[in-house]
Each structure stands twice: as C-alpha cells, then as structure tokens.
Amino acid sequence: MNRSAPTRRPRRIVAAAAAVLVVGLGAYWWSSRLPATYSMMDMGHLDTGGGPGPVAAMGHAGHGGGPASGIDIATLVPDPVRVADVHYDLVARAARVQLPGVPPFDGFTLNGSTPGPTLTATAGDLVEVRVTNADIAEGMTLHWHGVDVPNAMDGVAGVTQDAVAPGESFTYRFVVQAGTYWYHSHQVAHPQVSGGLFGALVVAPALGGADPGVLDAVALLHTYAGVRTIDGLPGTAVRGGAPGTTVRVRVINTDPNPAPVWVAGGPVRVVAVDGRDVHEPGEVSGRSVVVTAGGRADLEMVIPEAGVRVQVAGASLGFGPGGGTEAPAPRAALDLLHYGTPTALPFDPASAARTFEYRIGRRYGLLDGRLGAWWTINGGIFPDVPVYLVRAGEVVKFRITNDSGEVHPMHLHGHHMLVLSRDGEPATGSPWWVDSLNVEHGVTFEVALVADNPGVWMDHCHNLPHAAQGLMTHLMYEGYTTHFVIGGPHANHPE
Ligand code: C2O
Numbered sequence: 001m002n003r004s005a006p007t008r009r010p011r012r013i014v015a016a017a018a019a020v021l022v023v024g025l026g027a028y029w030w031s032s033r034l035p036a037t038y039s040m041m042d043m044g045h046l047d048t049g050g051g052p053g054p055v056a057a058m059g060h061a062g063h064g065g066g067p068a069s070g071i072d073i074a075t076l077v078p079d080p081v082r083v084a085d086v087h088y089d090l091v092a093r094a095a096r097v098q099l100p101g102v103p104p105f106d107g108f109t110l111n112g113s114t115p116g117p118t119l120t121a122t123a124g125d126l127v128e129v130r131v132t133n134a135d136i137a138e139g140m141t142l143h144w145h146g147v148d149v150p151n152a153m154d155g156v157a158g159v160t161q162d163a164v165a166p167g168e169s170f171t172y173r174f175v176v177q178a179g180t181y182w183y184h185s186h187q188v189a190h191p192q193v194s195g196g197l198f199g200a201l202v203v204a205p206a207l208g209g210a211d212p213g214v215l216d217a218v219a220l221l222h223t224y225a226g227v228r229t230i231d232g233l234p235g236t237a238v239r240g241g242a243p244g245t246t247v248r249v250r251v252i253n254t255d256p257n258p259a260p261v262w263v264a265g266g267p268v269r270v271v272a273v274d275g276r277d278v279h280e281p282g283e284v285s286g287r288s289v290v291v292t293a294g295g296r297a298d299l300e301m302v303i304p305e306a307g308v309r310v311q312v313a314g315a316s317l318g319f320g321p322g323g324g325t326e327a328p329a330p331r332a333a334l335d336l337l338h339y340g341t342p343t344a345l346p347f348d349p350a351s352a353a354r355t356f357e358y359r360i361g362r363r364y365g366l367l368d369g370r371l372g373a374w375w376t377i378n379g380g381i382f383p384d385v386p387v388y389l390v391r392a393g394e395v396v397k398f399r400i401t402n403d404s405g406e407v408h409p410m411h412l413h414g415h416h417m418l419v420l421s422r423d424g425e426p427a428t429g430s431p432w433w434v435d436s437l438n439v440e441h442g443v444t445f446e447v448a449l450v451a452d453n454p455g456v457w458m459d460h461c462h463n464l465p466h467a468a469q470g471l472m473t474h475l476m477y478e479g480y481t482t483h484f485v486i487g488g489p490h491a492n493h494p495e
C-alpha cells in the first residue's frame with residue numbers, strides 16, 4: 001500500500017548520514033585549526049618514553065594538568081653579573097640584496113651583509129651579542145645553532161622569547177665550547193634564513209687558542225635566489241696558502257637539503273662534526289662528506305704543491321697555487337658510523353631512563369584546516385604530535401625512523417646527541433655527536449643524550465619548509481614552563 005515509504009526511508013537515511021558526515025568533517029576540519037594564539041605548553045600529547053609521568057602538581061596546561069606551572073624558562077640565563085669576554089653588536093635589516101653572480105632579491109642583512117659577520121670567541125668565553133632589528137616588519141630573533149645555550153638564550157620566537165620588533169633590541173649571553181656553529185633567525189625562519197639572516201660562529205679551543213700555523217677558513221654554504229654560494233660567492237673562490245700549510249675548512253650547511261662536500265687534489269680528515277671533535281680521524285680519499293642541513297663538518301688537509309679544492313655542487317674554495325683543480329663528485333660517501341676510533345663516553349647509554357619513538361611519516365589529512373599530504377610524527381599531524389618529557393639529569397634514548405619518502409635533517413636544540421646505531425648496526429668509530437642528523441627515508445637511528453640543560457627545546461626538521469609544515473615538536477623538562485606564546489601581540493611564528 002505504502003509505496004513511497006521504502007524509498008523515502010533510505011533517502012532519509014542518506015540525508016542523515018550526509019549530515020553526520022558533513023558535521024563530522026566539519027568537526028575534523030575545525031579541530032585541525034590552530035588557534036591564532038597558543039602556548040607550546042598546550043601542544044601535542046606528553047610522551048614519557050616509558051619513564052615516570054609528570055608529578056601531579058606540575059601542570060602541563062594542555063595535558064589535563066590545569067594551568068601551566070613550574071619554573072619559568074625565561075629565568076634560565078648565564079650568571080647575570082659575569083662580565084662578557086666578547087661583545088658583538090648586530091643590526092638586522094630587510095634589504096634588496098646584491099651579491100656577485102646572484103640575481104638581486106628581497107632578503108635580509110646583518111651589519112649590512114649576508115652572510116652576517118663571522119663571530120669568533122674562545123672556549124669558555126661568555127659571549128654577548130646585542131641584536132637590533134632596524135626594520136624587519138615581521139620581527140626577528142637569533143638562534144645559536146649547535147651551541148648548547150641556557151634555554152632563555154635559544155632565540156626561538158614564541159617559545160623562549162618574543163620576536164624582536166622593528167626598533168627593538170635583544171641581548172643574547174651564553175658560554176661557548178670550542179667548535180663550528182652558526183646563528184640564524186628563528187622567527188618566520190624559513191623565509192628569513194633562506195633570505196640571508198644568518199652567519200657563522202667559530203669558537204677556538206681554550207688551550208693555546210687557534211693554532212697560528214693552521215689556515216682557518218669558514219665555508220658557509222647557501223643558495224641565494226637559486227644560486228649556490230660559499231660565503232656569498234658563487235663559482236670558485238681562491239684563498240691561497242703556501243704548499244705544506246694545514247688548512248681547516250669549517251663547512252656549514254645553511255641550505256634545506258644535505259650537501260655532499262668533496263676535496264679534489266689530496267686526502268682530507270674530518271676533524272670535527274657539529275662542533276665536536278672526531279677522535280683519531282683517518283685520512284679520507286675518494287669519498288664525499290655529507291653535511292646535513294644545519295650541520296657542520298670541519299675538514300683538514302695539507303695544501304699540496306698543486307693546490308687543493310674543496311667542492312660542493314655549484315661552488316668551490318681553492319687553496320694553494322692556482323687553487324687546485326676540480327674533480328667530479330665521488331660516488332661513495334664517508335660513513336661516520338665507522339669513522340675514527342672509539343674513546344671513553346661521558347655517560348652510559350645503557351642507563352637510559354626513557355626511550356622515545358620519533359617516527360616520521362607522511363599522510364593525507366588536515367594541517368590547520370588545509371588538506372594535504374603532511375608530515376607526521378608517530379602518526380599524528382601537527383599539533384597532534386608527541387611532546388617528549390624528561391627529567392633533569394636523566395639519560396634518554398630516541399629511536400628516529402623515517403618512512404616519509406624524503407630525507408629529514410633532524411635538529412634538537414640545546415643538546416648534542418650521541419649516535420648509537422643505524423638500522424641496528426652499532427657505531428664503531430669515534431663517538432659521533434650531532435645536533436643535526438641526516439635521516440634518510442627508510443632509515444632508523446638510535447641516539448642517546450643526557451638531559452642536562454633544562455627548558456623547552458625545539459626538536460624539528462631543519463629543512464625549514466618541512467618544519468613550517470608541522471615536522472616539529474619539543475623536548476620538555478618536567479617542572480619548567482614558558483609564558484611565551486605562538487601568535488599573540490608579538491606575532492611569534494618560529495618557523
Ligand atoms: Cu637551526 Cu630550530 O634551528
């Protein structure tokens with residue numbers, strides 16, 4: 001009798017299901033939206049790595065602990081009454097940049113140039129750098145890449161400070177350890193770093209200082225407006241040096257991708273990686289050294305009669321008569337897992353109190369309301385990512401795996417990590433310390449560190465567009481909090 005009912009009912013069901021789907025998708029979309037202002041303390045979910053959770057009184061605002069409490073990381077500074085051993089003044093500007101051989105582009109300078117000045121100091125020095133933002137509208141900061149500074153000096157907008165507005169200044173103070181480092185903005189870092197807001201920091205060893213017999217050179221790799229440069233110069237720069245002289249080239253990769261570096265004309269030793277000496281580095285020939293994004297490698301060689309050439313794709317540095325001659329890139333790369341010889345470690349990795357998983361993947365979903373194939377950490381798209389909780393003094397391990405289809409240069413602020421193994425193969429060479437680790441697709445690294453520098457520390461991909469796409473989280477010390485916020489009146493945007 002009632003003929004319409006059987007058709008009407010499915011229609012109603014379809015309509016209801018569609019409504020549920022729309023509401024559900026809407027809610028999903030809405031929940032992926034990042035608020036205009038939020039605290040990194042509210043981001044993600046706490047991951048204790050199998051160790052003890054936070055004590056109840058220590059609120060982690062977004063993790064059900066009530067309002068954030070704990071020691072404000074802004075208090076984590078070096079001895080405030082100690083007089084600085086070295087002081088620098090830097091002025092940051094937005095500028096139309098003209099570099100030889102590079103099409104003019106709208107970028108940034110420090111004291112009128114990019115790269116900014118190379119800052120030098122001696123191990124143990126208290127370094128003080130006062131930076132003034134002349135006119136960069138979106139603000140800027142300086143992060144000391146690879147220097148294990150006290151947290152309030154880390155230069156991350158919205159996490160350890162507010163972005164420095166035009167006309168304002170900020171003074172960084174930190175004690176340095178010997179090695180090769182660099183500094184760069186960590187406010188809208190992707191355009192500011194690619195646009196030139198960076199420079200080198202070189203710290204000589206305390207005992208005897210820099211060896212006057214060694215020719216010391218910085219090689220800042222950077223691609224400006226599509227042109228590969230070393231220290232702002234494309235092509236080959238000849239630096240001279242008499243045959244027989246030892247030269248130390250501090251290669252710093254400021255680009256987003258790994259840079260194979262090779263030496264034509266003689267053997268080389270990789271004497272330091274990421275600001276830490278390699279123990280008994282042997283001579284290397286016919287291999288390139290892969291310097292990951294953000295990473296450093298110090299190459300040492302004796303200038304032969306015919307000169308020697310340090311090369312990257314598109315640019316090179318020549319030493320000795322004529323600056324040597326070019327050679328094609330070697331096919332094989334040096335494996336730091338087995339380079340140099342072992343020596344005593346300052347801690348026992350087997351005593352780790354926690355083991356964290358940092359699994360990098362990629363999947364379709366919503367990032368801040370935008371549909372795309374986004375990076376994931378342990379399956380979640382930012383901000384649905386783990387925040388790694390540690391207690392001061394602990395030894396902790398990370399298992400970093402990459403199943404995302406691309407290489408990621410993973411950078412942890414404030415700490416050096418010791419590489420234990422790669423794909424289950426133990427490290428057998430010199431202790432291999434990194435602050436920036438090249439994690440290729442399909443590879444698993446196990447690393448360990450000592451949690452000896454309290455605060456809230458970024459742990460992100462240094463291919464900065466990837467970080468801006470959510471490949472970013474934090475190492476968080478129990479009992480510490482930050483009052484700085486992402487967004488807010490200072491428009492803090494660290495990536
Ligand atoms: Cu080179 Cu988060 O930094």
Ligand code: CU
Binds near residue numbers: 463
């Ligand atoms: Cu990446």
